[in-house]
Amino acid sequence: MSAIDDAQEEVKPDMTPMIDVVFLMIIFFVCIEFKVLESKLPAYLPKDKGSQSTVVEPQEQLSVKVYVDKPGTPNYKHGGGPGLLNEGTKRPFRFVLEGHRVKWEVGPKPCFTIGEVKAELERIAKNPASMVPDKKTGQKKLMGCVVEAYPGTYYDDVSKTADVCHQAGFEEINFGGGLGAKK
Amino acid sequence: MDMQKVAQQNVDMDMTPMIDCVFLLMIFFVLVIDLSQKNLEDLILPRAQFQEPDDKPPENRPILNVLQNGTVVYEGKVYYDAIKHGTNYKPIKDLLLSIRTYGLATGRLHLKEEELPGGIKAKLIDDPILIRADKWTEWHYIGEIMKQCSQPEIAFWKVELAMSEKDKETGEKNPPKSVKQ
Secondary structure, three states: OOHHHHHHHHOOOOOHHHHHHHHHHHHHHHHHHHOOOEEEEEOOOOOOOOOOOOOOOOOOEEEEEEEEEEOOEEEOOOOOOOOOEEOOOOEEOOOEEEOOEEEEEEOOEEEOOHHHHHHHHHHHHHOHHHEEEOOOOOOEEEOEEEEEEOOOOEHHHHHHHHHHHHHHOOOOEEEEOOOOOOO | OOHHHHHHHHOOOOOHHHHHHHHHHHHHHHHHHHHHHHOOOOOOOOEOOOOEEOOOOOOOOOEEEEOOOOOEEEOOEEEEOHHHHOOOOHHHHHHHHHHHHHHHHHOOOOEEEEEOOOOOEEEEEOOOEEEEEOOOOEHHHHHHHHHHHOOOOOOEOOEEEEEEOEOOOOOOEOOOHHHOO
C-alpha cells in the first residue's frame, strides 16, 4: 500500500453517527407535528341545578343563543358517505362541513359574527348593571351566562361561543342542551 | 507495547450504536404508551382561544369520545351508536353509571358531599370527566351527555370539553401565550 492510499483512507469519514442523528431528528419532528397539543375548556355543571331534586331560586343570567343561519353541506373529502363505515378504522367516514354559518343573539341583540358576539359580551361585562350578588359571599359578581344551542348547531359553534364568553370575563357559563336534534 | 495493553485495547467497545438504539426504543415506547393510555379517537377538535392546557391530565379521568355522527366511544368500544340507538340515550346513561360504579369501587373516583342551597346535601363525583368530540358533531349529542352527567345517580359535575391549540382541518393555530390579550 502506498502513502497516497493511506492518506485517502484516513479522510474517509464515518457516516453512521450522522445518519443516526438525522433519523432521530426526523422521528422527533414527525412526532411533534402529529402530536397536536390538546387543551380543555371547563364546562362545570351547576351543582344545585339540573336534575338535583332541590328547589332552585331563579338567577339572573345572560342568554346567548346560537341559531343556524346556513346549515352547510357535508363534504366527504376522503371518500365514503353518510352512514358508511370505514372498513380500516371501523369508524364512520369523516366529513368537513362547508358553508355552515350560525348567528347569535346576545340578550336581545342579534350578532352575525363571533367578533360582534365578543364585543357585545365585553360591553355587557363592563356594565355595572351586570353585577349580581353572590349567594355564598354576598359580594357582587358578574352574572352567569347560558349558551343555548338551537337544533343544527355543532360543537365547534358552541365551543367558540363559550370561548368568547370566557374571554369577555364571564366565569359561570352554563349550557342549554335540551333543544334537540335538527329537524 | 506489552501484551496486557494490547488486550485492554481490544476489549474497547463502540457504544454509539447501542446508545442510538436505546434512544430510538425510548422514543418509540414513550409515544406508544402515551397514545394507548389515553384511549383517544382520531378526531378533529375545535380550536379555542381561552383554554387551559391539558398537559398534566389526571390518570383517573374518564374520557368520552364523541364521533361526528354522535357515536360515543369509551376506551375504544362503542357504547352508544347514533345510527342504531337514535334517540334512545339509555346506553349513555348506563355507560356513565358503570364508569361511576367502577371508579368508586376501585378508588379511581371520589365522592364529595356538598351542601346545596336549601340545606340539602348532595353527593357529587369530585373528579373531572372529559368530553372529546369532533368539531362537526351536532351539539345536542354533547348536551345529552352533559344532561346525563347531571343526573343525581351519576353526578359528574366537573365536565371538561376537549379543545385543540391547532385546528387540524384548517391548519389555524392559536397565537403564542405572550401575544394573547
